[in-house]
Amino acid sequence: MERNEERISGVSPPISLIDWRGLHVNYRSRSSHVKAFSTEKTKIEEGLTNEEYLLAILRSESKYREEVAVNERIKKACLSTFKSFEEFDTDFQGCVTRNQLDTLSKLEWIDEAFNLILIGPSGTGKTHLALAVGNKAVREGYNVFFASMDNLMHILKTAEISTKSTNKLRFIKKCDLLI
Numbered sequence: 001m002e003r004n005e006e007r008i009s010g011v012s013p014p015i016s017l018i019d020w021r022g023l024h025v026n027y028r029s030r031s032s033h034v035k036a037f038s039t040e041k042t043k044i045e046e047g048l049t050n051e052e053y054l055l056a057i058l059r060s061e062s063k064y065r066e067e068v069a070v071n072e073r074i075k076k077a078c079l080s081t082f083k084s085f086e087e088f089d090t091d092f093q094g095c096v097t098r099n100q101l102d103t104l105s106k107l108e109w110i111d112e113a114f115n116l117i118l119i120g121p122s123g124t125g126k127t128h129l130a131l132a133v134g135n136k137a138v139r140e141g142y143n144v145f146f147a148s149m150d151n152l153m154h155i156l157k158t159a160e161i162s163t164k165s166t167n168k169l170r171f172i173k174k175c176d177l178l179i
Contacts, residue, residue: 070139073141073144078145078146079131079135079146082135085102087128088125088132096129107142118130130146130179131179133179143176143177144177145171147178147179156169
């Protein structure tokens with residue numbers, strides 16, 4: 001790694017400035033997620049100061065960490081499939097309006113601790129709406145857990161004898177949304 005000795009105005013002793021581009025090359029070889037940044041490197045490296053380049057690397061790292069956090073929340077949520085509010089067919093299901101879906105998708109009701117109960121016959125979109133709420137909440141930063149009543153009862157019954165169920169119950173208690 002090269003070091004450039006420069007005198008920074010207002011500071012009496014010379015301060016060593018590190019060439020962050022060299023650090024990035026070494027860092028990139030150890031971290032696969034920064035390789036995505038390296039493709040942009042050739043486009044933007046020209047003309048950037050060390051501070052601007054470091055800022056770009058840190059932004060890339062921040063974006064990567066957010067993606068990892070979302071993927072981890074999705075995994076812990078046990079959502080069976082991806083569903084969205086946009087995919088819900090309001091023409092087929094006449095008793096749910098687009099305005100109601102928009103209100104539901106804002107997720108303000110989670111922060112206000114309101115309960116949402118979806119009741120209806122088979123094939124009316126209850127699970128679709130529940131998964132859409134769960135997927136949206138996970139991407140908004142909420143901790144979510146999706147379980148069938150049978151699975152939830154199994155976790156509750158075996159919590160005292162099974163470490164796995166105990167840990168899952170501990171996670172459920174910390175969740176912002178239980179579906």
